[in-house]
Amino acid sequence: MSIYLDHAATTPMVDGAIETMTVQMRKLGNPSSLHTHGRAIRKEIEEAREVVATSIGSLPSEVIFTASGTEANNTALKGLFWAGQKIGRNLIVISAIEHHAILDPAQWLVEHEGAELVKIGVDSNGVLNIGELTNLIAQRGDEVAVISVMASNNETGVVQPIAEVVELAKINSIPVHCDAVQSFGKVPLSFSELGLTALTLSAHKIGGPFGIGVLVLRRAVEIPALLHGGGQEREIRSGTLNAPSILAFSAAVKESVETFEVRNFRVEQIRDDFARRIVEVIPDAYINGIEATRLPGIINVTFPGTESDTLLLLLDAEGISCSTGSASSAGVHRPSHVLLAMGHTETSAMSSLRFSLGTMTTFEEIDETLRVLPSVIDRGRMANLR
Amino acid sequence: MKLIAAMSGGVDSAVAAARAVEAGHDVIGVHLALSSNPQKYRSGARGCCTVEDSHDARRAADVIGIPFYIWDMAQEFHEEVVENFLAEYAAGRTPNPCLRCNEKIKFAAVLDRARAMNFDGVVTGHYAITKEGPIGKTLHRAIDETKDQSYVLSVLTVEQIQGAIFPLGDTRKTDIRKEAEARGLFVANKPDSHDICFVPTGDNAGWLRDRLGSETGPIVDQAGHQVGQHKGAYTYTIGQRRGLGLSVPTIDGSPRFVLKVEPETNTVVVGSREDLAVSTMVGENPVWCGPAVDNTPTRGFVQIRAHGQPLACTYHFDGELLTAQLDEPIFGLATGQAMAIYDGDRVVGSATICQTHS
Numbered sequence: 001m002s003i004y005l006d007h008a009a010t011t012p013m014v015d016g017a018i019e020t021m022t023v024q025m026r027k028l029g030n031p032s033s034l035h036t037h038g039r040a041i042r043k044e045i046e047e048a049r050e051v052v053a054t055s056i057g058s059l060p061s062e063v064i065f066t067a068s069g070t071e072a073n074n075t076a077l078k079g080l081f082w083a084g085q086k087i088g089r090n091l092i093v094i095s096a097i098e099h100h101a102i103l104d105p106a107q108w109l110v111e112h113e114g115a116e117l118v119k120i121g122v123d124s125n126g127v128l129n130i131g132e133l134t135n136l137i138a139q140r141g142d143e144v145a146v147i148s149v150m151a152s153n154n155e156t157g158v159v160q161p162i163a164e165v166v167e168l169a170k171i172n173s174i175p176v177h178c179d180a181v182q183s184f185g186k187v188p189l190s191f192s193e194l195g196l197t198a199l200t201l202s203a204h205k206i207g208g209p210f211g212i213g214v215l216v217l218r219r220a221v222e223i224p225a226l227l228h229g230g231g232q233e234r235e236i237r238s239g240t241l242n243a244p245s246i247l248a249f250s251a252a253v254k255e256s257v258e259t260f261e262v263r264n265f266r267v268e269q270i271r272d273d274f275a276r277r278i279v280e281v282i283p284d285a286y287i288n289g290i291e292a293t294r295l296p297g298i299i300n301v302t303f304p305g306t307e308s309d310t311l312l313l314l315l316d317a318e319g320i321s322c323s324t325g326s327a328s329s330a331g332v333h334r335p336s337h338v339l340l341a342m343g344h345t346e347t348s349a350m351s352s353l354r355f356s357l358g359t360m361t362t363f364e365e366i367d368e369t370l371r372v373l374p375s376v377i378d379r380g381r382m383a384n385l386r
Numbered sequence: 387m388k389l390i391a392a393m394s395g396g397v398d399s400a401v402a403a404a405r406a407v408e409a410g411h412d413v414i415g416v417h418l419a420l421s422s423n424p425q426k427y428r429s430g431a432r433g434c435c436t437v438e439d440s441h442d443a444r445r446a447a448d449v450i451g452i453p454f455y456i457w458d459m460a461q462e463f464h465e466e467v468v469e470n471f472l473a474e475y476a477a478g479r480t481p482n483p484c485l486r487c488n489e490k491i492k493f494a495a496v497l498d499r500a501r502a503m504n505f506d507g508v509v510t511g512h513y514a515i516t517k518e519g520p521i522g523k524t525l526h527r528a529i530d531e532t533k534d535q536s537y538v539l540s541v542l543t544v545e546q547i548q549g550a551i552f553p554l555g556d557t558r559k560t561d562i563r564k565e566a567e568a569r570g571l572f573v574a575n576k577p578d579s580h581d582i583c584f585v586p587t588g589d590n591a592g593w594l595r596d597r598l599g600s601e602t603g604p605i606v607d608q609a610g611h612q613v614g615q616h617k618g619a620y621t622y623t624i625g626q627r628r629g630l631g632l633s634v635p636t637i638d639g640s641p642r643f644v645l646k647v648e649p650e651t652n653t654v655v656v657g658s659r660e661d662l663a664v665s666t667m668v669g670e671n672p673v674w675c676g677p678a679v680d681n682t683p684t685r686g687f688v689q690i691r692a693h694g695q696p697l698a699c700t701y702h703f704d705g706e707l708l709t710a711q712l713d714e715p716i717f718g719l720a721t722g723q724a725m726a727i728y729d730g731d732r733v734v735g736s737a738t739i740c741q742t743h744s
Binding site: 309310312313314316317331332333379380382383384 | 414417419422440453455456457458460498499502503504
């Protein structure tokens with residue numbers, strides 16, 4: 001039996017997306033060309049843009065297609081920082097639990113562009129400490145070039161108080177970027193209602209293909225580009241538009257919108273059942289962020305006395321795929337910065353696994369996982385007695 | 387059997403893993419990350435701990451068709467091997483970190499972890515042979531005497547040897563390369579690694595100086611007269627002749643050799659070649675790879691370097707110290723090295739040299 005419990009890493013492409021992509025790959029024409037071939041593709045791309053815009057509550061003109069969520073995050077954070085720097089603002093504010101696609105560009109801006117970085121902490125449930133942000137803005141609000149806080153955390157699934165962040169940022173007209181890669185299609189999300197300046201999406205987390213992301217950037221906000229060339233996307237992102245992937249993304253978005261309530265309700269039911277039974281079979285295990293509002297499909301569990309890379313190997317040998325959350329560039333298991341920020345010790349952080357469920361996850365798969373879990377945890381504990 | 391194959395990213399461990407799979411074992415490939423801050427690329431023929439080596443190991447596992455993981459052993463390696471290496475030098479001894487790594491990491495931390503996870507043993511690409519016989523599973527030299535690694539395995543206990551699988555001992559290295567090529571392992575032509583893996587530049591003396599300091603001190607002759615100045619006592623090895631920079635020549639113009647390094651007084655002692663002669667060596671903390679040695683003088687061989695010659699000797703163990711009386715004296719032997727005892731091609735055991743006598 002092969003059981004995939006790593007949907008937060010990536011989830012299967014939906015049939016509609018695969019079909020659309022296959023059809024598009026046979027079509028000829030560069031969407032930037034002026035002739036009939038080009039215009040035909042361009043028309044489909046603009047329709048796709050409208051589908052994406054509607055799904056996220058933005059204007060079509062605010063949707064910029066990129067080659068990944070990472071690219072969208074980099075473009076937003078660096079662009080908004082440089083724009084702020086021009087008017088004398090040098091401070092970047094992010095949460096301590098951001099994905100590396102925000103943490104690393106922020107650190108790069110510190111090292112190469114003289115930025116100052118402040119990371120706002122989280123409470124023991126992994127929720128952004130709004131009080132800390134309030135104090136910072138009260139004291140130094142006029143120095144802040146950009147705030148970036150994720151809509152929900154990729155390791156714990158804990159939903160973040162973005163509306164409150166935007167409200168606080170208004171006082172000093174600070175642009176707010178939100179990495180919504182994990183939240184998109186899982187919880188209601190509206191770019192315009194939240195009043196965000198920028199937002200990041202990624203196709204492959206919702207059943208679309210790899211290699212397509214979106215930066216939603218409020219109209220009339222101008223930021224410097226990272227990639228220069230044909231200027232295809234508002235002069236902010238250059239590069240031939242990837243028509244097959246964009247259209248497949250749009251097909252996945254359509255399906256995601258149509259199935260939103262039923263799908264998320266079902267995933268959440270299975271997840272809650274799983275969580276309840278994990279703690280039954282492993283009494284000292286605990287769920288991280290359990291008291292916070294979380295995405296329906298993610299469950300992050302600490303199994304005291306184990307090392308999660310050992311557990312991953314043993315579960316893998318049983319045909320079950322899950323995640324340890326964090327690895328260095330060399331592939332070496334490291335304590336998760338997210339769990340550390342929540343007050344974990346290095347040891348307990350390295351004893352934690354993320355299971356993430358998707359549309360295809362069944363109760364039977366959860367039964368099977370729970371059947372092998374006790375012996376895996378036992379062996380994991382033995383292996384840790386060094 | 388369910389086995390963990392330790393895969394360095396080199397040709398030997400890749401072929402070893404492939405042979406274990408072919409022999410019908412259920413094998414999982416594991417690359418040991420031994421540095422917490424690995425370099426991206428290999429430089430020269432040193433080390434097995436770069437990101438590039440880890441990638442090579444992963445690709446070999448792909449070709450063989452086995453699962454692959456990276457195990458972080460950086461902390462254990464630092465504490466057990468690197469720190470020990472420094473402490474030994476600081477005490478004026480000359481350690482062999484490869485032995486130490488086999489003893490404390492590959493066939494201890496890794497084997498223990500593997501066993502706890504219900505694996506039966508660890509496969510490595512070492513050139514050595516194990517045999518089942520009336521005295522149990524024993525450790526022997528590989529058939530390729532130029533590649534034989536039984537010396538660096540002579541620190542393994544019977545229990546550790548029980549969990550060790552060495553599929554390469556019956557084959558010559560040149561044939562292993564051919565086999566790797568035939569198996570489609572692109573590491574077939576990767577150069578052999580030499581030297582000490584955690585000294586990426588290969589400059590052991592410089593590496594030691596950076597960590598232990600390079601306080602200058604006297605070089606003296608055996609009468610205690612200063613004949614020169616050294617640049618950090620730790621960086622001198624017993625028997626060393628070149629690079630001493632002595633200011634006072636000997637009367638007859640004969641060369642001088644390093645006889646002793648004395649860290650307490652930061653002194654290097656030099657003398658003539660004859661003064662280096664060693665006929666008896668004594669080792670402490672012995673490990674037996676089979677039945678324990680007793681006080682009965684026994685004929686055999688002792689080896690003192692990884693690829694050194696086996697030296698005919700008579701040995702015995704008095705319950706605390708292992709003594710080997712050489713048939714012919716040798717010149718230049720540092721304490722801290724391992725003395726491995728052989729009975730023909732079988733490894734009897736080893737001890738850490740603590741005294742030498744002329």
